[in-house]
Amino acid sequence: MIPKSFIQDLLNRLDIVDVVGRYVPLKKAGANFSACCPFHNEKSPSFTVSANKQFYHCFGCGVHGTAISFVMEHLGLGFVEAVEELAQSIGLAVPHETSSAGAIENKVAPDLYELMQTAARYYREQLKQSPIAIDYLKRRGVNGEVAARFGIGYAPEGWQNLRQVFSDYQTVSLLDTGLVIERADDSAEDAAEQSTARRYDRFRDRIMFPIVNPRGQVIGFGGRVLDKGTPKYLNSPETVLFEKGRELYGLYQAQKSIRANRMALVVEGYMDVVALAQHGIEYAVATLGTATTPFHIQKLLRLTDRIVFCFDGDAAGRKAAWRALENTLPQLVDGKQFGFLFLPSEHDPDSYVRENGSVAFDQLLREAMPLSEYLLSELSSQVDMRTQEGRNALLQRAQPLLTAITAPIAALLLRKELADLAGITQAELEALYGMRSIDLPKRRVTQKMASPAASNLRALLRCLLFQPDLVSLLPEDATAPDWLPADWETSGMETEAIATLIVWLKGNQEKVSTAAIIQHFQDTVYAPLLAKEQAEIMQWGDDFKAADEFQDVLQSLRKAQRKQQLQALHVKMHGAGMGGLNEQDRALYLQLLQRS
Ligand SMILES: [Zn+2]
Secondary structure (H helix, E strand, O other): OOOHHHHHHHHHHOOHHHHHHOOOOOEEEOOEEEEOOOOOOOOOOOEEEEOOOOEEEEOOOOOEEOHHHHHHHHHOOOHHHHHHHHHHHOOOOOOOOOOOOOOOOOOOOHHHHHHHHHHHHHHHHHHHOOHHHHHHHHHOOOOHHHHHHOOOEEEOOOOOOHHHHOOOOOOHHHHHHOOEEEOOOOOOOOHHHHHHHHEEEOOOOEEEEEEEOOOOOEEEEEEEEOOOOOOOEEEOOOOOOOOHHHOOEOHHHHHHHHHHHOOEEEEOOHHHHHHHHHOOOOOEEEOOOOOOOHHHHHHHHOOOOEEEEEEOOOHHHHHHHHHHHHHHHHHOOOOOEEEEEEOOOOOOHHHHHHHHHHHHHHHHHHOOEEHHHHHHHHHHHOOOOOOHHHHHHHHHHHHHHHHOOOOHHHHHHHHHHHHHHHOOOHHHHHHHHOOOOOOOOOOOOOOOOOOOHHHHHHHHHHHHHHOHHHHHHOOOOOOOOOOOOOOOOOOOHHHHHHHHHHHHHHHOOOOOOHHHHHHHHOOOOOHHHHHHHHHHHOOOOOOOOHHHHHHHHHHHHHHHHHHHHHHHHHHHHOOOHHHHOOHHHHHHHHHHHHHO
16 A cells, blocks of 8 residues: 555656656647647647646546556556656655555566666667578568567577676576576586576577567567477566566557557467557557456556457467456456457467458457357357256356456346346346346436536635645534535535545645645546536636635625525514524524624
8 A cells, every 4th residue: 555645745746747748748838738638539739737736637538637647547557556657757765554464565676677678679689680580570571660669689599698798697687587597507616607507598599579568668578489499489487577467468569559449459479469560450469478367457448448359269269268258257347348359260360460461350350259249159159058957057157257247237238148048037047146136326416406506616626626725714623514505415416526525635634736636536436527627727827816716605605505594494484483483493593694
């Protein structure tokens, strides 16, 4: 866990204009900066960055957030990764509160990245000098441009080539990168000599595919033999830099295209990714010798709503597809789409696109099988659906899969379909599996409050966003301020949001910035509402007198409340005057009259 105070501190020290400017060229536009939005395609800039308030907002597609959310979105990083990345960029160390599990964060020595970078450069140079390797790539249809895009290189034959590259071939760091291997060998006399004799390059006579993290740093390599030889593919071992289950080959290069095409394609091998890119399909990534993991899926879902898995047409490919399906089910989110594409059994994506071209591949993509269809057809193909025993087996095999789904709509539809298929009702299915029937999320009540309260509350929200310390103008004990409707918890989003915001602001010891508010409420139900108000305050000049506005709005809210209360009392008094009121009401009435 990263302490909340650190997040606020980080946001205070960062300059969002610098952070965004590293990836997107920003132009000054009045008090703000603008650019063509990196998250949607556009010709005129509607992506706006506020230097004063440290957040961004796109008036085209509505993306918004802080420096942290920008890095998460743009690089496809998780929250912790993004915070670490940003902290590192300004020389801050991220403190970690030890969680109850006592997780230990591993520290990556920065020089390991440099070693990897140096090795990648060396392999690229070697490729230029190796006609055999160049010829191999040409035969596979890879041109120089695509080879450069992926930083493809060549590790020549020989056991200790890296000795020429690194001044200290014996350093422990080199072993830590996985670039060299040490073999147990006791024949040498002393320890130093032993180590020299034992150490050798991991990659020899292989085409080298650097594995790059979303920040563009080389964290590992995949090496493929030129012709014969085993193993055909050799990956870097797991190191502090490289965790197979978390990385995807080609993601760094594909990010932009994944966003632009609104889809990601998951394939099995580096050559698939490279060959597809060669044919203009640049949104493919590959797993690194592992099954598709939940991490992979989460990573891609941050970039796009549609993922298509395309594995080889052979038995191993089918098995990989099923594993991907199993790992996808718990990650299902309504509104996200998953497809499965099965190639003819003699093909992999590389060979298919080389033989049939990108148009044919594109057509296949469009016909990819939706997840639900794949799940049900695969399960029912394993049993004899004509018999009761077959349907029985189907229901048994489907149980763990259906139970894994938490997305309400997806779960509902699949239960219906499966029940139909097995010839029972949905209720029977749920009873059989011991499942609760699905509560679809209730549509949030966003009824407009009796105006003008809603617009007033929005104005108040804007003021607090613009200048969070205005909260000090509210009475000390205001948790649900008295000018909020008594039933504020249920009376609409504006009231609920503002009450929650006030409670949060008052609970903060330190001075809170606009960016800190946005960051804190990023994943809450209030985010869309706040986003609208953020867009508004983008237009406010630095000299905007938020305090005056805040006081005005407060006053008009109080007035409106007074009017409402008086009206209610008048109803009670109808025909009976003060006699119609109990003691409490009478006191309130007198109080309200004085307040006029
Ligand atoms: Zn946009």
